[in-house]
Amino acid sequence: MDSSLAEVDQELFDLIEKEKYRQLSTIELIPSENFTSRAVMDCLGSCLANQYTESISYRRYYGETRVDPIQNLCQTRALKAYRLDKNEWGVIVESYSGSLANFQIFATLLKPHDKIMGLNITAGGHLSHGCIIPKKTNQKVVFYESVSYGLDPSTGTVDYDNLEKTARLICPKIIIAGASAYPRDYDYGRFKAISKEVGAIFMVDMAHYCGLVSSQLVNDPFLHADIVTTTTYKTMRGPRGALIFYRKSFEEKVSTMISPSIQGGGHNNSIAGIATQLRELETNEYKDYSRKVIENCKIIGETLIGLGYTLLSGGTDTHLLLWDLRPQGLTGNKMEKICEAAKINVSKYAVPGDTSSLILGGIRIGSPAMTTRGATSEDFKKIAHFLHRALNIALEIQADPMIGPNDFDNAVAQNPKVQQLKDQVHDFSIQFRMPGTDVLFMRNANLE
Ligand SMILES: Cc1ncc(COP(=O)(O)O)c(C=O)c1O
Structure with missing residues (x-):
């Protein structure tokens, strides 16, 4: 009865280890996600x-x-x-x-x-x-x-x-x-x-x-x-x-x-x-964290604007921003899909004027999780450039006459540029700490 999870339920333990690895090796940009402390x-x-x-x-x-x-x-x-x-x-x-x-x-x-x-x-x-x-x-x-x-x-x-x-x-x-x-x-x-x-x-x-x-x-x-x-x-x-x-x-x-x-x-x-x-x-450390959350979100927004993209309301006052992808002719669904394949976690989101609840015109990006992991403003600029690359690969795939409208997901999975981006995102992401979690993994475990 007092055995550890690894001893009593290897199957579930492995699933949790895989999730831990995913969290460690992914750039988490969903604004509602975060990493809580060991004390919590x-x-x-x-x-x-x-x-x-x-x-x-x-x-x-x-x-x-x-x-x-x-x-x-x-x-x-x-x-x-x-x-x-x-x-x-x-x-x-x-x-x-x-x-x-x-x-x-x-x-x-x-x-x-x-x-x-x-x-x-x-x-x-x-x-x-x-x-x-x-x-x-x-x-x-x-x-x-x-x-x-x-x-x-x-x-x-x-x-x-x-x-x-x-x-x-x-x-x-x-x-x-x-x-x-x-x-x-x-x-x-x-x-x-x-x-x-x-x-x-x-x-x-x-x-x-x-x-x-x-x-x-x-x-x-x-x-x-x-x-x-x-x-x-x-x-x-x-x-x-x-x-x-x-x-x-x-x-x-x-x-x-x-x-x-x-x-x-x-x-x-x-x-x-x-x-x-x-x-x-109440701590100064947390207040400093909050300040950085806003700063980092502004940095990612300014970098995207500098690359010629459109943000709803032109920017942000907070921890999140909305990237309107309609000027690029890409849906939020496709952008979410390619980012997921490259280990960047964003969420497709509706933008004003969307008429379907299933096909959405934008994505939502937030800074709280990666700021907790220690990413700096320079890191957030790099993150914006990763997103820029993901978008360009998505546009290339979309424009390929050999790839039908229903084959986008398959084409993303097989695209060598996506694989290359994924490897770089992985190496970028694992350098940041993951508070609250012991990040040692079982040797020889298949974590992907
Ligand atoms: C503004 C707002 N209120 C409420 C919720 C729901 O919270 P919960 O998932 O804990 O029910 C969310 C979740 O994303 C939210 O964004």
Whole structure:
């Protein structure tokens, strides 16, 4: 019973080793990915994995437990990391994930068929904000109705005037700021003014840039929001999980509804991991990391612009950017595919004007993971050049009259230039450290 994973389950152990090797030898540019610390990993694999706790701390059905002080410490640190007064704000640390946290707020504060407004998915919004997405993949939202707002096509930034007009017309109960693929900062004061005028709750989902808010490098949503949700990984660099911050006037509803009504016991090992990561947010090292995340993202963007490419909104204020590939005549799908073959991890993404949810016009690139691994601004310039090469190879393959439209993936797999790029990316990537993980591998293991 006390044997290690390698002893009891070689098959799974090997799969995890392969994944570790993939992480080590790949340039990770997906903005929501990151590498958490050894301290967080220690929490995840600790005895807290054994402890079930019903409801939220100090309101237990089973009576108080020894983990209540851990959950309380997490709450105290969460308020501190965002400079919040405990008389004005409360925080729930038990929610399992960002999407669930958002749903928990909707289920708590909305009546059936109330309306919510979030950023449209083709403009970078997240599905859990009730985004309307083109047919086929559309899930029917049965609990509430969603009317999304969009971007001003001339600037690529939120179209606040249109948001205001629509909000006046439909009177939403919740207006949401925050997204998954929006590279610019938000005017929370304007959001709040619109929300106030139409009687809506103003909610911010800062899942992506939560770390940058803590380091005070972007605008502070807490100055204006009624509710703030966030994931705890992405820029925060903690374990999987979520936090729900609420102004005290919402306390009764929010804290009684979320647990045990909408979920059962919190994952205590994860909550401990979040607590230790929130402590890290206070350090100068982390604040310096956040600064570098933004700097590195700007560098990659400027290098791409210098190479003649187009970024949505012309650049970035944050940890991510959106590369519009339509001027090159390449889809995000093909760019993602060729990058994957060359060991560069990016995600295809919708750009304004896309009409299909399956064929997307751009890719999303982020700097948090490689910055954690120690990549410098010079390294990010090299990364931009790797992307430039990948794109040019993709264009060559696409232009080859001998390669049919359905043979692109095969042609990528067999292309010697892709293989050469992959080898160089591999050698580039393995030189960076991988925090939190022991990177020794079993000798003779087939890791590819
Ligand atoms: C803005 C935003 N909110 C919520 C989520 C969902 O988080 P989770 O996957 O933890 O449910 C994401 C995930 O990417 C996100 O980008």
